[in-house]
Amino acid sequence: xxxxxxxxxxxxxxxxxxxxxxxxxxxxxxxxxxxxxxxxxxxxxxxxxxxxxxxxxxxxxxxxxxxxxxxxxxxxxxxxxxxxxxxxxxxxxxxxxxxxxxxxxxxxxxxxxxxxxxxxxxxxxxxxxxxxxxxxxxxxxxxxxxxxxxxxxxx
Amino acid sequence: xxxxxxxxxxxxxxxxxxxxxxxxxxxxxxxxxxxxxxxxxxxxxxxxxxxxxxxxxxxxxxxxxxxxxxxxxxxxxxxxxxxxxxxxxxxxxxxxxxxxxxxxxxxxxxxxxxxxxxxxxxxxxxxxxxxxxxxxxxxxxxxxxxxxxxxxxxx
Amino acid sequence: xxxxxxxxxxxxxxxxxxxxxxxxxxxxxxxxxxxxxxxxxxxxxxxxxxxxxxxxxxxxxxxxxxxxxxxxxxxxxxxxxxxxxxxxxxxxxxxxxxxxxxxxxxxxxxxxxxxxxxxxxxxxxxxxxxxxxxxxxxxxxxxxxxxxxxxxxxx
Numbered sequence: 001x002x003x004x005x006x007x008x009x010x011x012x013x014x015x016x017x018x019x020x021x022x023x024x025x026x027x028x029x030x031x032x033x034x035x036x037x038x039x040x041x042x043x044x045x046x047x048x049x050x051x052x053x054x055x056x057x058x059x060x061x062x063x064x065x066x067x068x069x070x071x072x073x074x075x076x077x078x079x080x081x082x083x084x085x086x087x088x089x090x091x092x093x094x095x096x097x098x099x100x101x102x103x104x105x106x107x108x109x110x111x112x113x114x115x116x117x118x119x120x121x122x123x124x125x126x127x128x129x130x131x132x133x134x135x136x137x138x139x140x141x142x143x144x145x146x147x148x149x150x151x152x153x154x155x
Numbered sequence: 156x157x158x159x160x161x162x163x164x165x166x167x168x169x170x171x172x173x174x175x176x177x178x179x180x181x182x183x184x185x186x187x188x189x190x191x192x193x194x195x196x197x198x199x200x201x202x203x204x205x206x207x208x209x210x211x212x213x214x215x216x217x218x219x220x221x222x223x224x225x226x227x228x229x230x231x232x233x234x235x236x237x238x239x240x241x242x243x244x245x246x247x248x249x250x251x252x253x254x255x256x257x258x259x260x261x262x263x264x265x266x267x268x269x270x271x272x273x274x275x276x277x278x279x280x281x282x283x284x285x286x287x288x289x290x291x292x293x294x295x296x297x298x299x300x301x302x303x304x305x306x307x308x309x310x
Numbered sequence: 311x312x313x314x315x316x317x318x319x320x321x322x323x324x325x326x327x328x329x330x331x332x333x334x335x336x337x338x339x340x341x342x343x344x345x346x347x348x349x350x351x352x353x354x355x356x357x358x359x360x361x362x363x364x365x366x367x368x369x370x371x372x373x374x375x376x377x378x379x380x381x382x383x384x385x386x387x388x389x390x391x392x393x394x395x396x397x398x399x400x401x402x403x404x405x406x407x408x409x410x411x412x413x414x415x416x417x418x419x420x421x422x423x424x425x426x427x428x429x430x431x432x433x434x435x436x437x438x439x440x441x442x443x444x445x446x447x448x449x450x451x452x453x454x455x456x457x458x459x460x461x462x463x464x465x
Binding site: 161164165167168169171172175234236237238239241259261263266267268269270271 | 314315316352393395396397398410411412413414426428429430431453454455456
């Protein structure tokens with residue numbers, strides 16, 4: 001069974017909204033137990049260099065990362081806003097599907113200034129999970145290697 | 156009957172395009188007669204404080220507001236561009252549905268400079284209307300309390 | 311037969327991703343042989359003035375244009391990121407459909423700075439092609455007449 005575009009869209013909509021609302025427990029539930037999560041600059045991705053800014057190869061490790069973010073965020077209060085473009089379903093294999101989607105993230109500081117935080121591309125492997133989908137692999141390919149401030153935001 | 160994602164997407168696409176084209180009569184037609192329309196900073200929304208920047212609790216009041224915008228816009232000519240993210244349908248009740256969608260709005264001034272005007276989240280209650288949907292309640296939650304210039308743009 | 315929203319979304323997702331990945335041969339394949347491709351400032355579009363920044367009235371001409379871009383891009387290395395909003399299907403005629411979609415494009419320079427490059431509206435005529443769609447006419451309406459740098463990016 002192939003997931004349709006609407007099912008994939010639903011997952012991305014959840015992903016962005018839960019992150020922006022700081023609902024990290026529900027956000028983590030979007031990933032499989034054996035997930036991986038990487039943030040990597042485009043230059044490295046283009047040259048097949050695996051070295052990234054963030055690398056988690058299980059949901060437990062991703063949970064740890066999020067715990068750290070939560071602690072840091074108490075000193076650096078801001079609002080995030082994900083805008084995720086139309087996803088492209090590129091390949092299907094058994095119960096998994098490869099999907100790409102462009103994104104931009106804005107950050108608003110406590111003083112009220114909003115600025116562009118990052119743009120890039122999600123390259124994800126999604127796994128069928130009942131009627132829905134879960135994230136088996138997420139690669140966040142950033143358009144720049146020069147990411148402002150600490151990566152104190154789940155991308 | 157539950158509206159599907161495509162039907163909700165169609166409404167949001169119309170909403171953004173009609174606003175950006177200045178087709179305000181058609182834009183107003185997207186709302187029910189008994190609609191409400193609020194613009195509120197995220198901080199107030201998070202703390203349950205209803206005080207907002209704009210509050211209209213009927214389409215007649217919204218029409219008045221738009222009339223004022225039109226008058227003001229003659230002195231402040233600019234082009235708006237809404238980018239609305241994938242909507243999330245969160246709850247359904249009888250013939251109504253709760254939907255959230257992130258957005259960004261850009262403004263281009265007469266001199267040709269384009270800048271980010273606002274980012275935020277739509278939290279809407281939509282009502283089934285034949286084969287389509289109308290806006291029963293629109294809450295525009297802005298990521299910043301510091302909105303540049305007059306709110307001379309329907310968000 | 312009418313293309314549904316998902317089919318139109320698929321085309322726009324391909325369009326943006328192929329352009330951003332620099333896969334111009336596949337990008338050109340999205341157009342019909344007898345396509346036209348125009349980039350025009352909003353002011354001209356509003357006043358019915360056809361003079362634009364770019365005008366190609368066949369795929370051969372568009373291919374030439376892309377060849378030039380490729381040559382220029384060797385001196386001006388950057389990464390583009392298209393964010394395309396939800397398309398609106400406005401009219402259908404025989405085997406063609408008129409579609410509008412808002413967009414924003416970001417550019418990241420070699421030094422790592424990301425900035426907004428352009429916002430605007432696609433006004434396209436798409437033609438049914440088997441199970442999919444091809445671009446018969448693309449009009450890229452830019453919100454500003456003041457486009458930064460050379461138009462060394464397919465919009």
